[in-house]
Amino acid sequence: MYNNGLGSPADDDRVALLIDGENISSALAGKIIVEAGKFGELLVKRVYGNAARIRGWDEAPGIKLVHTGLGKNAADIALALDAAELSFEAKVRTIVLVSSDGDFSHLATFLRERGHVVAGMGEGKAPVNYRKSCSSWLTLDSNPKDMDQKILAEMRKQKDGLLIGRVSPTLRAALGVTLSDLEEKTWRKYFEKRPDTFKITGEAQQTRITAR
Template sequence: MAQSVAVLVDGDNISGKYAKDILTAAGKHGEPSVVRVYRDAQSLSDWHNAYGYRMIHAGTGKNAADILLALDAMELLLVREMRCFVIASSDGDFTHIATRLRENGAKVIGLGEEKAPDAFRACCSRFVELGARKPVAPPRLVPKEKLPVRAFDLNVRSIIAERSKNRTGARLSEVSQQMYIKHDVKISSFPEKNWRSYFKARPELYDLDPPGAEAKVRFRPEGFSRATTAALRKSA
């Protein structure tokens, strides 16, 4: 018998255009027996046309949908003893509920758009990116001799080296935390919005694991070496 899956969607943050994709992802982990979307039911939304979802009216208060979703998740865990949750949101506020669910033995599948913060991704058992574009052609790489290495990347490299054990790399959440603590850097203020996008845009400098709660990043010594040498030649 397939396990029951609770599908809980932050309707204030995720568009109803993903309704089918969310159910498809949930179906890979069991039977979606609880399927709810939380938002102000009185306002216009494409969720009103999403079949298979029970809309939970959260009212208009600040973070009302987030709070109600979190309360229902804990009730489903403790009262109905559900052990698999799909939480669809790109909001970092769900980091706490994802952590508590996992601490109590539940599996948490996070679904969100590219803007979803690394902290929420890392707290899920697995994270699936909604609306991810399939590459049509390999990206054109900047010639290695022209790659710039900024002080920013040198700081990132230093943190990866500090947190890496046996050259396995540092978790993305660790990089995010240490860059904020040591250098007051919030990646959300950058054009890439999250660390995964930042590292993916620089394949010559960084080697990145596939998406996942324990995904790590490593720096490429040869990439930093070539780029630094080129910069020195240019300044000579």
């Protein structure tokens, strides 16, 4: 037995995959499962978030969606609690944390101190300190051109365009796309960067975005 109580060497290939669904796009589900599977048997596969906001994750093969409701940081807290529980139950040796949120650096450090291998996955924007807190790190990057095409196609369905305040809920519901999937910090900056594709009229809350 390991002196930290994690189990026997036979448990070395057991893996828990824990995904922050409010931070990572479901478009990356296939790649995540393949990469996580390289560490061993995926005993646990869970994604956390408000089911109404993480469209697409409910269709990911074999992944259990843990609905965390509307509470602030509810998904992060639920994921961290499950990770700690899995550690103390000694069910798995490797824990794959999938998020670009630097707050998970504390969880990664805790799990490593418990003797776990912590494989981190996230987008290129993930902070360096979080990456270094993990035993290994894999950068997940969706194809920007594919994402742009999907957004344009959906915006073209809106014949009268959308007020800026409706862009986020509309694209999240239709595509599962959020600002965390993009390089830009706001939707306005995203559209301003693409003047050949989108027309911007009005000001403040009356700003309207129309696909050309």
